[in-house]
Amino acid sequence: MLNENKIEYSKEHEIFLKNVKKRKALIIFTQILILVLFFAQWEITARLKIIDPFLVSQPTRMIKFLIKLYQNGELFRHIFVTCYETIIGFVLGTLIGTIFAVILWWWDFLSKVLEPYLVVLNALPKIALGPIIIFWVGNGRPAIIIIALMISLIVTIISVHAGFKEVDEDKIKLLKTFGATKFQILRYVVLPSSVPTIISALKINVGLSWVGVIVGEFLVAKEGLGFLIVFGGQVAQLDMVMLSIIILSIAAYIMYILVASLENKFLGWKN
Structure with a gap:
C-alpha cells in the first residue's frame, strides 16, 4: 500500500x-x-x-585584537550590553508605536490633531535631543535606551497607522453591516490586513534601534560596542574600531534574520 x-x-x-x-x-x-x-x-x-593598515586595519590584526578581548573577558560583555540595549529599545519602540497607531486609528479626531506634530517629530533629528535626555534621566543605560526608543517610535507610529488607513473600506463596511464592534473590526480585519506593514516596520526598527543605541553609547556609555568605537578612535586603535563595526554588522544581520523569520508566521494569521 x-x-x-x-x-x-x-x-x-x-x-x-x-x-x-x-x-x-x-x-x-x-x-x-x-x-x-x-x-x-x-x-x-x-x-x-x-x-595603510594603520588607517584601515587588516583582518589578521582584528583577529588578534578579538582574541585579546576574549582573553580579557571583555568581548562578550561589550556585545551583550549593546545587544541588550538594542533589543529593549526595539521591543519598546515597536510595542508603544503600534499601540499609539491603534489609538490614532480608533480616534480619528486625535489622529487629525496630532498629524502635524508627528510630521515635525519625524523630521526632527533625534540625536539633537540626546543632551536633553541625558540631563533628564542621567548618564547611563536608561538614556541610551530612550534615545533608541525615540528614533524608532515615531517611524513606527506613522508607518503602522498608514497601514491601518489603507485597509479595504468595503471589508470594514461589511462587518459593520453585520453589527461588528470596532474592536472586532480591529481584530479581524485591520490588524490581519496590516501584517505586511507591521513586518516592514519591524525590519526598519532593527536598523533604527541599532543606530539609536550606538549614538547613545557614543554620548554616555562606558561599555558596549559603541564605546569601543569611540574609545578606539580616541586612542588611534583602528583595529578596535573596525572589529567593533564588523561585530555590529553581524549582530544587526542576525537580528534582522530573526525578525524576518516571523513574517511567515504572521502572514499565516493574515490569510
Missing part, C-alpha cells in the same frame, strides 16, 4: 524544485565567495602596503 502521507510530484515539478534549490545554493555560495574575496584582498593589500 502506498503511504497516504507521501506526496508524489511529476518529473517536471521535481526538476523545477531541483533548479530552485540549485539557484538558492548558488546565491548563498556567491554571497560567501564575495565575503571571502573581500577580506582576502583587504589582507593582501594591507600586507603589500597598497593600503
